[in-house]
Amino acid sequence: MESIILVSILLYLLSTVGYFAYLFIQKDYLQRTGFFLLLIGFLFHTLTIVYGFIKGGHLPVSNMHETLSFAGWAIAGVFLGIQFKFNLKILGIFAAPILTGIMITVSQLPNEPAAATKIFKSFWLVSHVSVIFIGEAGFALACGLGILYLLQENEIKTKKHRFFFKRLPSLEMLDNIGYVCIVVGFAMLTLGLITGFVYAKAVWGRFWSWDPKEVWAGITWLFYAVLLHERLTVGWRGRRSAIMAIIGFVVLIFTFLGVNLFMEGHHETFTRF
Amino acid sequence: MLDIVLLGINHNTAPIELRECIAFSEDQSKSALHSLMRKTFIKEALLFSTCNRVEVLVVTDDSARAVAETKGFIAEFNKIPLEQFEGSLYVHEGNEAVRHVFRVAASLDSMIVGEPQILGQIKEAYRTAIEEKTSGVILNRLLHRTFFVAKKIRSETGIGDRAVSISYAAVELARKIFGVLEAKKVLLIGAGEMAELAVEHLIRGKVDQVWVANRTFENGVALAKQFNGQAIGFEEIPESLKTVDIIISSTGAPDYVIRPDQVKGVIRKRKNRPLFFIDIAVPRDIDPDINRLSNSYVYDIDDLKGIIDENIEDRQKEAIKGERIVDEAVIGFREWYESLDVVPTIIALRNKMTAIAEAELKKTLQASMISEQEAKAIRKMADSLINKILHDPTQFLKRNGMHENKSFYIDSVRKLFKLDDY
Known part of the structure; x- marks a missing residue:
């Protein structure tokens, strides 16, 4: 088990190396190698999750080790999907190092199995958790695309075509794919909140209990809702949209980690260190 | 042994006045190739002429004489005295010619x-040489290698990656902003060579529509027709900004046209x-403050020149x-060229053996009383002796294993059997 995690760390790390080499040397085979390594890493990563599932008999999200691993797995999956659909060669420069970082953190966290309770076996919980994490992965990639957008926009605006100008794709492409990521993320987040409500009603007898995590999830949801609304009505795009995607992801990280570290609530147990 | 020789002038060695005197048109180059082939020492020939250079590539068995013949040919064909261009002419032989x-x-x-463009022009020149049958084994091989090398350099270095003309630089920028240019609308304000060229590049990028605004509406209509576009009035420009995506401006207006x-x-x-906004006008047409607005990008002629200078520097780095x-x-x-020499060596070796056998047979058959049948048998024996003796050396020379020392062995064989002095 540990060794499989190490294998996936190694593969993600090599993929990162491949993507960085591609950034500097601009040979297409480097990018393809990076993608291929990430794909294999993802398969090993999947193995660890399947293993956790079989061993625990439920979705492995009962402690920080498992939750973070699952979040990383979702990012890898969504990244592969986006890459497959749009063939955006450079996004790996963002995804691969993040995955490496997440998996290294995961390997350092203790994996103490939480007391198996019934609640993990609920269909609603499984959907709630998986859908939320896919949404978060979408937002993570949107943040990465936002960063790339700002880098490219800065070079075009200041008329200094240095490092990124020829290495990054067009503004329009970055903006459009970022938008797709946010739409996917938002749809999944919405679905995740709904399943969460249903689950909360079943377990605690009420949809909403002002738990800090719930409040922050609500704030995150509202933030992205505003972003999408403004884009559709007055066309918030480009620079502003990119900045919002980055801020949104910061809020999201706080919802995911910060709330557990600084506040208490009924999500605490699942993400305890 | 055959040698490759190249004579030429180019933009560095000769001014345009001289180059145009020596240039060969397409029709001329055919007859020129044939007159070259009629020269005694020229075995293969290729002629390559563009506005920046004239190059004559020949294969010869005596390079000094071939150079003289080619020089004479250039003077004769273009009716220009040799002294007038000899100083500008460069001559490369062997490796240097290949390089x-x-x-x-x-x-x-x-x-x-x-x-x-240059690669296409060389291909054209080579095709002419093939059609006129003036290119042989060596030039064929050389030119095929040339095309391979040129493609390799283009794909493995960034030598041709980035725009080095104003109009291309503008289009390259448009692609970095919009990605695909399809479905984008272009507004051309005023007229001017560079602006029109940029519009043509954009059209090649399949932009959706071209609008032309000109102070004189008739001129606008004429220009619009040229681009299959639509003319609009000068006062309609502010309104058109709602629709168009790329604005190329090049008017003679003293003030900003767009604020x-x-x-x-x-x-x-x-x-x-x-x-x-692409502003090619001096004085400028587009207020540079527009660049500060969100999602608006303004490049004036100096910005574009700055980019080109950077790109040229980049290309020079890639050229290394x-x-x-x-x-x-x-x-x-x-290496290939030298391996070619094995075959003549083997042939020379065989010729020498045959000559010795012939001489000896003649002596033997004259001296004694030998019947027709016996003579036949002896000749046969001589032939098979030559074959048997030459079998191993021939195999050795043809073998692939001695790549590094090939020229050494060929040299030794030639010395051992005295193949070079007749």
Whole structure:
């Protein structure tokens, strides 16, 4: 088990190396190698999750080790999907190092199995958790695309075509794919909140209990809702949209980690260190 | 042994006045090739002539005489005294000639390093030589290697990657902003060679529509017709900003034609879709403050020139990698060229043996009383002796295993059997 995690760390790390080499040397085979390594890493990563599932008999999200691993797995999956659909060669420069970082953190966290309770076996919980994490992965990639957008926009605006100008794709492409990521993320987040409500009603007898995590999830949801609304009505795009995607992801990280570290609530147990 | 010789002039060695005197038109080059082939020492020939250079490539068994013959030919054909151009002429032989051909084709020797036309022009010249049957084993091989090397340099270095003309730089920028240019609308304000060229490049990028605004409406209509576009009135420009994406301006107006408040007014209506202004006019047409507005980008002529200068520098850096690929290719070609020499050596060896056998047979058959049948048997024996004796040396020379020392062995064989002095 540990060794499989190490294998996936190694593969993600090599993929990162491949993507960085591609950034500097601009040979297409480097990018393809990076993608291929990430794909294999993802398969090993999947193995660890399947293993956790079989061993625990439920979705492995009962402690920080498992939750973070699952979040990383979702990012890898969504990244592969986006890459497959749009063939955006450079996004790996963002995804691969993040995955490496997440998996290294995961390997350092203790994996103490939480007391198996019934609640993990609920269909609603499984959907709630998986859908939320896919949404978060979408937002993570949107943040990465936002960063790339700002880098490219800065070079075009200041008329200094240095490092990124020829290495990054067009503004329009970055903006459009970022938008797709946010739409996917938002749809999944919405679905995740709904399943969460249903689950909360079943377990605690009420949809909403002002738990800090719930409040922050609500704030995150509202933030992205505003972003999408403004884009559709007055066309918030480009620079502003990119900045919002980055801020949104910061809020999201706080919802995911910060709330557990600084506040208490009924999500605490699942993400305890 | 055959040698490759190249004579030429180019933009560095000769002024345009001289180059145009020596240039060969397409029709001329056919007859020129034939007159070259009629020269005693020229075995193969290729003629390559563009506005920046004239190169004559020949294969010969006596390079000094071939150079003289070729010089004479150029003078004779163009009716220009030799003294007038001899100083501008460069002569390369062997490896240097090969290197020169590779460098020219890869556009390392061009006025604008990395310009792509030259390879096509060389292919054209080669096709002519093939059609006129003036290209043989050596030039065929050399030219095929040349095309390979040029393509390799183009794909493995960034020599031709980035725009080095104003109009291309503008289009390259448009692609970095909009990605695909399809479905984008272009507004051309005023007229001017560079602006029109940029519009043509954009049309080639399949932009959706071209609008033309000109102070004189008739001129606008004429220009619009040329681009299959539509003319609009000068006063319609602010309104058109709601629709168009790329604006190319090149008027003689003393003041700004488009001001920031006009752009600000349309941003919301455009739903923040980006606007790209290309200002080729001096004095400028587009207020540079527009560049500060969100999703609006303004490039004036100096900005574009700055980009081009950077790009040219980049190309020169890439050219260094290209030179390395050329060096490798020259060595590769030389190896092939030397291997070619094995065959003449084997033939010379066999000829020598046959000559000795003939002489000895003659003596033997004259001296004694030998019947027809016996004579036949003896001749047969002599032939098979030659074959048996030459079998191993021939195999040795043809073998692939002695690559490094090939020239040494060939040299030894030639010395051992005294093949070079007749």
